[in-house]
Amino acid sequence: MAVDLRNFYEEAREEYYQVLTPDGKCRHDDHRIDKQVMMDMFKYMLTCRIFDEKALILQRQGRIGTYASFKGQEACQVGGVLPLRSTDWLFPTYRDHGAMYTHGQTWKQIFLYWMGHMDGSITPEDKKIIPPAVPIATQLLHAVGTAWADKLDGKDNVSLVYFGDGATSEGDFHEALNFAGVYQTPTVFLCQNNGYAISVPFEKQSASKTIAQRGKAYDIEGIRIDGNDIFAVYLTVKRAIEKARKGEGPTLIEAVTTRFGSHTTADDAKKYRDQQAIEKEWAKNEDPLARLRLYLKNNDLLTDSEEKQWTEEMRKEIDEQFKEAENYPRPTVQQMFEHVYKEKTWTIAKQEKEFLQHLGKGGRSS
Template sequence: MSPLYQVLTPEGELAHDIAGLPDAATMVKMYENMVLVRLFDRKSINLQRQGRMGTYAPFEGQEASQVGSAMALSPGDWLFPTYRDHAAAIVHGQSMARVFLYWMGHMEGSISPKGLNIMPPCVPIATQMVHAVGTAWASKLQSEQHVSLAYFGDGATSEGDFHEALNFAGVFKTPTIFFCQNNGYAISVPFSQQSASRTIAQRAAAYDIHGERIDGNDIFAVWMTMKKAVERALAGEGPTLIEAITFRYGAHTTADDPKKYRDQEALSAQWREQRDPIHRLRLYLEKQGLWNEEKESAFISAAGAKIDEALAEAESYPKSRPEDMFKHVYAELTWMAVEQQNELTNPDKQEEIPA
């Protein structure tokens, strides 16, 4: 098994002398972004438990993978997130209020800011990968200098869409970057029971595309690997498959109980204590004189206020209506959808179905 590419060790030290590190301002911004989205994530879980938001997919522990990869993009690049990649979407320019709206069941939560190409979160597993290849191919045909970044988890690599996307991208050398956050589990199924492949990155060879296996909790490794992938894509050298090894501290969603299939507390404690992405970057910044406790307190206070402001904006929206689920799906509703719509809007006027 190939070793993980690592730049910043868990002790906050550089693993080796290396060129191409982010500058000091970017390092600080990386840290601030990771702290902000972690606070956002924790706030969202609390809101769900309070009944103020629907089922939510947490990401705490995966901040370096999402923040580092999104920060390597340009504003015009395409972002194809799953239902868990709201940290990446926020970093790329999506407002936190819109993310709150999405989890509150508002269609408006899928609208990205003007001028940004952030696709709605994709719930079906791996389908966004094919879409990312399509937009990348279109960009290439139009001689645009944009890449398409598709996020997915290790479970998505067991889907046919994964292989179709990589195959098409390899044949047409599309400027697509496939970013796998390998959390080790597809809900309750460990990777060892999904595939005989020892790594996900090695699958790149089957499609003759570039593959990288990195420490997904090392934001420097993530950012630098993504930068190189973008450069290759824009130079016409084709797609890249990145496997970022990371771990999510919480459940698959707020509707899941991970204790039923793994020792969640022990695993989370081990990763949090030994490999936490935020802690290791803070150690490095403190050693460089770029961060201290005073800055930490001030930033956490400001970030909390920013999140509360976004929440107030989201909660000021009228409550979403169940009948909105029938919009924007079909040009003309099917007879089954019409029946379902009538059942919802006129529950007392249903005809009795004959036996």
């Protein structure tokens, strides 16, 4: 029953673009990443890890709702959005809080979202961050739409869209790639291939050996990279963004990564995969944060005391953001009906009325 993910890693390692190796060394001299950018990468990934671990504890305490952990995917999320401009569009999924945070969303908002609060979907005024897509792959078409609109308006903005390997089996993925190819939209498709769509391993949902190769069918450049290597993610996405901005069309990036834990707090990964083997392999070779830490230390760019101090500051900040979220007024039942359409349709109004009557008679809201 449990699929051996070690084979997946072995195969993946053979044929992807990697810059930073698991022992913290650079394969290519050409990485040319600014020192300040490398420090930002480390700090963002560190705060992501701290947030994620705290969120899991809060869920177990019943203080936030179901939560989707992104531990293991920090390199994809931080490295992917750092090359964005504030006029670009970001389309995340329910697992991409790290991408949202790095692009300007606050932890408080992200906590509110996971507490089931509508206001958690309000994103910063000065950024084009779309609320997380829960229906799988729908956001890919939206990202082609915004990119096409910008192209028609003569603007050089880019749309960056995140999705998982499971999304590539949806019709929306293929429709989006088809339109992006036909209209040469400035869209960067960033697939985090973490090997699983909930309990379904990649080889059971697709006969394609890779996701990157699917670009060929639409005449879109497809690139497969090591998604646990933040340098490879950053450089590849940066290049794809620059290409799109110059009017040279879309790119499909497959970042091979790891979902360290369960799909969400509502499932148990041990039921369908060898979790122990994954954790062992991950700690040895795949932890993106450990890899960058090693590189920075190898090059005398980071000390233990600096990391300790940042960790304390970040913990404090995240604790404060959570306190604010917890003190935020509780959502009302009516809010559920408010933002479906700009103006309530009669059907929505009817549902709201009936639901309130149901509650008035002592019915439950969940």
